[in-house]
Amino acid sequence: MQRILTIIGARPQFIKASVVSRAIQATEGIEEILLHTGQHFDANMSEVFFDQLGIPRPDVQLDIHGGSHGAMTGRMLSEIEQIILREKPDRVMVYGDTNSTLAGALAAAKLHVRVAHVEAGLRSFNMAMPEELNRILTDQISDLLFCPTDTALRNLEAEGFDNKPVQVLQVGDVMQDAALFFARHAVAPEGLPAEIFATDGHGQSRKNGAGGAGFILATLHRAENTDDPLRLAGIVEALNQIHREIAPVILPLHPRTRAAIDREGLTLEPHVIDPVGYFEMLWLLDHCGLVLTDSGGVQKEAFFFGKACVTMRDQTEWVELVEAGANELVGADAERILSAGRRHLGRTIEDRHELYGGGKAAERIVGKILEEGRA
Template sequence: MELLFVVGARPQFIKIAPILRTIKKNYSEKIDFKILHTGQHYDKNMSDVFFDELKISKPDKNLKVGSGSHTVQMSKMLEGCENYISKIKPDKVIVFGDTNSTLAGTLAASNLKIPVVHIEAGLRSFNMSMPEEKNRILTDHLSSYLFCPTDKAVDNLKREGIYNKKKLKGMDNEQIIVIKCGDIMIDMIRLILKDINNTDIIIKNYPIDKNKYILATIHRESNTDNIFRFKKILNLFNQIEEKILLLAHPRTKKIINEYNIKIPNNVLVKKPVGYEAMVILEKNSKYIFTDSGGIQKEAYFLKKLCLTLRDETEWQETVDLGWNIIGFNDKYNTLLDAYKELKKRENKKLNHPEIYGKINSSKKIIEALLN
């Protein structure tokens, strides 16, 4: 079987790693693969470091699309993906999550009648103003194989008419395959936790103490392209006592510089880090503040309370179980009120079921594709 993986952003580099390890370890005689990197994330700290650290094979092709508006970026990606897929003619094209790279790979493969495999299918935030929501919905409806992390994700697909053995006219195979496989990131995070031996070295890079700091990330357009909302987040940072380590996405750094924003004294603004360092910083934090979907999940895996700096989440299970609070929510008058609610839960014994599976999601995915 010839597979093409289309990746382009930090979360996808993390998700592809356990699958490639599984292929190399157990299925190298049955599967050949190539990697197409769109170049959506091109900053060294957001791209190269992950390939090196997670031992991901170097991309066979890098489109180097760089930054730009959604339309400009998508047009470059789509043209590049279509040209490369036409050239190598894989049996299946595999995409991950909800980025522009995911949609570009999906559209290109679908146009060329190549079956699409969507890993992390079925997620819904029910907010169509988010580019990610549009990307994931379109990808799901064009995919032939949909691997879902949770029961809720499967239910979302059922409601939209995407389910096992349902034939859709014009699709690239005779039936749509929907499989609940658990979350692929569990495989990766458990490998990292097993091998971590640099905890003290990482923590000493910053003037922080274990379990006494808040780890924060901000990168979504709804926060970085809205100065009023961005200042609301910084105002929250200014109102709390804990030291905050803000790992600033290039887009976040740009808005800070562009508007000459004064950073509160308790906030350390630093560059993004590699995956192992990120897991160490998450594991040793007191709380996590983020607008990232992947980090919300990692917070849950690591049993860390999380304040999500968004209006909603596609990981609703974490909210239902009490581990995650949505900051921009009608339930709270201010972000500070949401934070106070988070603190109240610190000493509560919250239920923590394995809603994202245990391990071996990557093996389940490969076995399903082979069979």
């Protein structure tokens, strides 16, 4: 029996782990121990995902959140090390690019426990992003790297991973597995304003005749935007103007972003709602006419639901979406955001080439882990 210690701590990781955990539960020969670092501690950003996604309650809850990147990562590293020593897993599995990811991988590597990295090989090539540092370092100390795309595979090849004693596999993206599986459970968030349903009877916004359900979905949380007063002001200005002139904007607002906006004395005109659960987010993605975001995961989720995406960043890890014309990078410039919003609202995006594996990534990941255990 293989013992796998899965380490999660942030919203996207809950979703990714849910589909892999389900595949593990359906497979004989693997036992999973689930560790939640507590990196996301707001009930709407963590607890609700266990309730909605059917993930088993964590076997270990560390409740580590807040503080600087170094302080948070250091506390996680120390406590995860103790859990590894106690549980003696055969492998540690980490997801994505958060502080929880790096701390889990580093603790395991220092104790000579093998590390599997789900979503390996992603690169924004922006070393100012904490996430970029986390993903690069995690890849370097993992021995089993599960890439979600061909681009991620090529990134690792370019970094010399072909010459390292590791296994690199393109398995597809577990986020597509989750979106396809859970779409039937999507529900509208409570308290949405009636304005977002104001259409002309043909699913088109009355404001400009563009397709969609009459509203734009926006998310805003990246430190590169929220911690830079000029970038944050440009994005807020654009969201306000789009909300006034193009279509209603629904903005589930991250607590840290809310604090940054208050700190800078900015005013948001869009319909601001609290962070939503995954099923509510799927409903918003399915019913909106456009997505404006600085999130990595939401860029892909927009694509899964056939919606165009305008990304308020200077780089993206998901370059294949830009190459396919499904996503446009606009940075934090208000005019560029506004122009892209006008051009892309209501566009339908088709996935002709199964860019993200067609919903079988979790099956491939668990199959590989089981194969290794039998070797």
